[in-house]
Amino acid sequence: MASVPRKEGPVPPFPPGADPDTYDRLRRRVLWTMPSGLYVLGSTDGGGRRNGMTINWATQVSFEPKLLGVSVEREAYTHELVEAGGCFALSILGREDRAVVRRFTKPVEVDLTARTLNGFPYLERVTGAPVLTRAVAFLDCRVTGRLECGSHTLFLGEIVDAGFLTDETTPVLRMEDTRMNYGG
Numbered sequence: 001m002a003s004v005p006r007k008e009g010p011v012p013p014f015p016p017g018a019d020p021d022t023y024d025r026l027r028r029r030v031l032w033t034m035p036s037g038l039y040v041l042g043s044t045d046g047g048g049r050r051n052g053m054t055i056n057w058a059t060q061v062s063f064e065p066k067l068l069g070v071s072v073e074r075e076a077y078t079h080e081l082v083e084a085g086g087c088f089a090l091s092i093l094g095r096e097d098r099a100v101v102r103r104f105t106k107p108v109e110v111d112l113t114a115r116t117l118n119g120f121p122y123l124e125r126v127t128g129a130p131v132l133t134r135a136v137a138f139l140d141c142r143v144t145g146r147l148e149c150g151s152h153t154l155f156l157g158e159i160v161d162a163g164f165l166t167d168e169t170t171p172v173l174r175m176e177d178t179r180m181n182y183g184g
């Protein structure tokens with residue numbers, strides 16, 4: 001099972017009387033039951049740098065304006081690019097693309113001439129953040145806010161472009177389609 005290793009021990013608070021380690025493991029299992037999608041987040045510094053990373057902490061957070069929230073680890077290269085470029089693009093993948101998200105959990109090979117990330121062609125829409133051409137659909141966002149959330153920064157992005165790149169009825173990838181997890 002691919003999961004991101006935890007760096008610290010049990011994180012407080014703990015309920016009165018609970019054993020920290022036991023409770024920590026229980027809390028992680030509960031958190032892992034939360035259903036989520038699984039996406040590739042494209043980023044750019046607005047210049048010559050591009051990146052893509054696997055993300056599941058992504059959701060719509062407002063009707064008006066149309067805002068998407070994405071929570072990005074502070075140490076991630078993506079974090080640096082989103083800060084620098086003020087934008088991001090979410091590629092919503094097909095259910096068959098489990099192997100693709102696996103490739104975006106590690107540093108990515110970028111070819112600006114061929115316009116590929118890890119060999120997968122990308123396109124750019126309004127913001128210039130890369131969208132995988134194999135995505136079922138995409139949301140292209142301009143950052144309008146940020147919230148420090150401990151290990152992560154929650155970036156809020158206004159959706160400035162959205163569309164389907166393939167048949168709208170194509171089933172999309174969710175965490176439960178894989179043996180991966182994150183968080184907890």
Ligand SMILES: Cc1cc2nc3c(=O)[nH]c(=O)nc-3n(C[C@H](O)[C@H](O)[C@H](O)COP(=O)(O)O)c2cc1C
Pocket residue numbers: 002003004051052053054055056057058071072073075076077078079104105106107108152180181182
């Ligand atoms: C299943 C799964 C889901 C992930 N979800 C997130 C996420 O929501 N936010 C995040 O910051 N990292 C997430 N990651 C970790 C990043 O994909 C990973 O740290 C990546 O290497 C960061 O790439 P970068 O440093 O090139 O930006 C996830 C990893 C996996 C395996």
